[in-house]
Amino acid sequence: MSLQIQEVPAMSAPMELLLLADPSEDKVRSYFPRSKCFVASNGEAVVGACLVQPLGAGAYELMSIAIQPAHQKSGHGTVLLKWVIDFFRKSGASQIEVGTGTFGYQLAFYQRHGFRVTAIDRDFFIKNYPEPVFEDGIQLFDMLRLTLRYTADVA
Numbered sequence: 001m002s003l004q005i006q007e008v009p010a011m012s013a014p015m016e017l018l019l020l021a022d023p024s025e026d027k028v029r030s031y032f033p034r035s036k037c038f039v040a041s042n043g044e045a046v047v048g049a050c051l052v053q054p055l056g057a058g059a060y061e062l063m064s065i066a067i068q069p070a071h072q073k074s075g076h077g078t079v080l081l082k083w084v085i086d087f088f089r090k091s092g093a094s095q096i097e098v099g100t101g102t103f104g105y106q107l108a109f110y111q112r113h114g115f116r117v118t119a120i121d122r123d124f125f126i127k128n129y130p131e132p133v134f135e136d137g138i139q140l141f142d143m144l145r146l147t148l149r150y151t152a153d154v155a
């Protein structure tokens with residue numbers, strides 16, 4: 001099934017979807033003023049959303065990406081991520097970054113599209129969330145910073 005992807009005002013972003021990727025509503029709301037929001041619809045309903053924020057000097061950060069649980073593992077997340085990568089490539093961005101946990105399928109999801117590990121933010125999930133954050137029953141402590149460079153990687 002094809003998806004229609006479009007930008008919407010961040011203030012009208014589907015919060016219940018974005019909370020699947022980040023358990024803190026306060027944090028998600030804090031991204032709104034500076035973020036672009038993209039939503040994916042299947043013709044009947046919004047099935048996915050993401051927020052992207054500029055970091056300066058042509059760099060952007062994917063703050064959140066999520067697909068409705070009933071529609072996950074159907075390729076929609078891949079379509080939305082590829083669309084966002086292409087959108088920022090065409091807009092002349094130098095790189096796009098994302099922060100994610102140190103394990104789990106999300107790590108493969110990003111690396112499959114060319115994101116590389118560029119830093120570790122130790123204890124990020126302890127310092128930034130009031131409650132412990134779990135993935136697959138395992139507590140998340142550290143955040144991996146991943147970067148997709150649009151220009152040739154000379155590192």
Ligand SMILES: CC(C)(COP(=O)(O)OP(=O)(O)OC[C@H]1O[C@@H](n2cnc3c(N)ncnc32)[C@H](O)[C@@H]1OP(=O)(O)O)[C@@H](O)C(=O)NCCC(=O)NCCS
Pocket residue numbers: 020021065066067068071072073074075076077078079099100101105106109
């Ligand atoms: C991450 C997410 C956006 C991916 O979207 P999706 O539509 O489910 O992903 P796709 O169907 O395009 O699948 C991409 C790959 O991820 C795998 N995958 C997706 N969900 C998975 C799950 N719950 N468990 C294990 N693997 C999963 C798929 O099997 C596929 O791998 P494959 O090509 O080897 O089969 C979506 O699963 C989601 O919303 N997750 C909850 C929020 C979240 O964790 N966001 C990211 C925060 S860093």
